[in-house]
Amino acid sequence: MLIAKSIRYNNILVTRVRSLASCRKYSDTNEQRFRGKYDVIITGGGMVGCTLACAMGKNGLFSNLKILLLEGSTDKKFQLKPEYSNRVVALNQSTKSLMNSLEIWQHVEKMRLQPVRHMQVWDACSDALISFSSREILDDDVAYIVENDVLLEAVNIELKSSSVKNVDILYEAKVTGYELSKSGCQGNIVKMNNGDSYSCDLLIGADGANSAVRQAMGVQYVSWNYDQMGIVATLHLAEESANTTAWQRFLPTGPIAFLPLDSTKSSLVWTTPKSLSKELLSLPEERFVDALNDAMWKQYPRNSAVDACTSWLGSVLKRFDLPDSTERQLPPSVQSIVPGSRAAFPLGFGHSTRYVAPGVALIGDAAHRVHPLAGQGLNLGFGDVKDLVQFLSDAIYTGLDITHPSWMEKYESSRQRHNVPTQLAVDALNRLYGIELPPLVLVRSIGLQLTNAFHPIKKLIMSHAAT
Ligand SMILES: Cc1cc2nc3c(=O)[nH]c(=O)nc-3n(C[C@H](O)[C@H](O)[C@H](O)COP(=O)(O)OP(=O)(O)OC[C@H]3O[C@@H](n4cnc5c(N)ncnc54)[C@H](O)[C@@H]3O)c2cc1C
Incomplete structure (x- = not known):
């Protein structure tokens, strides 16, 4: 000692x-x-x-x-190390300003970080989505992805x-x-x-x-313990890009997020029920990659009444020149994971x-x-x-x-x-998106569409999350 x-x-x-x-x-x-x-x-x-x-x-x-x-x-x-750590955090503007005031941020910048300039969050059970972009909301980066080790x-x-x-x-x-x-x-x-x-x-x-x-x-x-684990891993993406978007899709089993690391890599945070996480962790890496791509791309069973309502609301929003959920970007596909980078944490x-x-x-x-x-x-x-x-x-x-x-x-x-x-609020979101009951899917989808359409509400959410 x-x-x-x-x-x-x-x-x-x-x-x-x-x-x-x-x-x-x-x-x-x-x-x-x-x-x-x-x-x-x-x-x-x-x-x-x-x-x-x-x-x-x-x-x-x-x-x-x-x-x-x-x-x-x-x-x-x-x-x-050249390889990214599988433990990363998304840091907000308030954290950046604290780190700047303590002269810590310069060291993070010298090592590595990836700015998040766009964020897209969407529901697997409907067309509803919300997106945040630095230009539109804050005139600054939405967040920064930094490895825990680098920050420490x-x-x-x-x-x-x-x-x-x-x-x-x-x-x-x-x-x-x-x-x-x-x-x-x-x-x-x-x-x-x-x-x-x-x-x-x-x-x-x-x-x-x-x-x-x-x-x-x-x-x-x-x-309380959620009966969920957070699976993390470092992902190799199928295509090279600027990769400054954070993607999060709410599946009925829990949200899956890709956080950008560099032009070809992202970091995974995938919330799953404990039983599913055991299964996912034991899959061979190629099959785990298939499961990841499924989770980001697969069509989940949809309710036609929910779809009709969200598409009607989308057309109304469009008529008033407000953003609607059809303006979505397609998430990246995963090619492989960094061997041995899979791990899971109780939530x-x-x-x-x-x-x-x-x-x-x-x-x-x-x-x-x-x-x-x-x-x-x-x-x-x-x-x-x-x-x-x-x-x-x-x-x-x-x-x-x-x-x-x-x-x-x-x-x-x-x-x-x-x-x-x-x-x-975070606890409520986790519970709300775990439910597949059509009336609840409808309520949350309309809520998300309206929040996405009205900038003052989005700005409020972002400024709370950024402090
Ligand atoms: C999968 C996952 C993803 C996450 N992503 C994000 C994110 O994107 N953004 C974000 O803001 N947060 C994120 N978090 C949360 C974040 O990791 C934690 O909030 C953060 O690590 C807490 O830091 P801490 O220093 O308070 O506690 P800890 O990191 O738990 O540190 C506690 C320290 O205390 C020491 N210690 C404990 N007991 C003793 C003792 N008796 N004597 C001496 N030392 C002791 C330990 O060794 C440890 O170093 C995530 C968490 C998980 C699980």
Whole structure:
């Protein structure tokens, strides 16, 4: 185990790099060994936790705070490989502006990203579709597809740069328990499996969907597992093109999306029932490709009444010079997948009823988990980072304590006001499109056609998704 950078407590520089062996000495005695007091401890060095550490480290108002970032996994050496990773995220404009403000985006650009300039989402059970294009809606790219590894590396370059002086990082940090301050005045204790312990005034849980910090807070967590898996893979497309369109088709079994990577490759996110995902994962790669092309192209059973209504509405919209669903583009065909790139992830919903407790705050998936169909999970987490840093810096500026309830409550209500409606809307979409009952297909198809036709509604949706 290595502790990167120097560790200070009680204003004494203790050591620059400590090895696992020295830590073991204390665990062998089975005693809790106090290793230091920090102002802020962030548990979880995923994309959200690292970005928060970086944002706090770069903010002059926090320069007197000693911050410790605890990450359970190793400090992996990153190397950009020619093959794309199968784990990618769609990042919105708000995330880009956060990353720009932290000088992280330049590193992503130097490695690789693909802009999404057009997005087409359509229903397999009707002709209804919605499309978003950068020119039409935002005058900027709709989103950016970035590999998780690339983004984390870009964050780490800045986090470990000389512009961040007050953040210590402890890798392979296995937290076994927390003693949380009841009032926020006594400080929190973080206990490690090697017998070490740390204390802090403010503890931030960025430790993902199974957050142990959230469990220690004892807050109510509303959660359910979808009986669905998200299958991911890297796809070779049949034809070369600019490939800046993201495609998503809602099948009765769940949505399938192709996210552009470069002129010939896209990344797959395919939601399927668990039973089907097992079958799809066990198919030989050529047959999996056939299943993919079927999912994007196959004609599903249609209801003639639904078709008649949507085509009538389409003609009315056309008469008023409004876009109708017939103006669709054809999605790409898949030629092959990158060998071994198929994987599947369980999908679930999670909402922590409280994001804060005295001296403790949650961010990212620790606070909220959302279905990936709208590509919002990580973007919501970065929104948490932005707001937390903003409210905490306002509090420090006005002379308040870093655990003062007023900023923490502002953070919680601001984030829940944004996150909860997004989570519920995404959950509702997933449920709505899982139903093949003709009256419901009709309602959702008309809704989609009208939303597609009226720019102000589309703009509203896009601006919510972009923040
Ligand atoms: C198939 C799929 C596709 C997705 N696509 C998108 C997308 O397009 N756009 C988008 O915005 N989001 C997307 N998401 C969601 C996104 O991946 C998550 O929201 C995001 O990874 C959450 O980041 P996080 O840092 O909060 O949590 P995590 O990534 O879970 O990180 C938590 C970190 O905490 C560490 N940790 C946990 N416990 C401890 C402990 N006790 N001690 C120390 N460290 C600990 C872990 O090692 C980990 O590094 C997708 C998700 C899936 C499954």
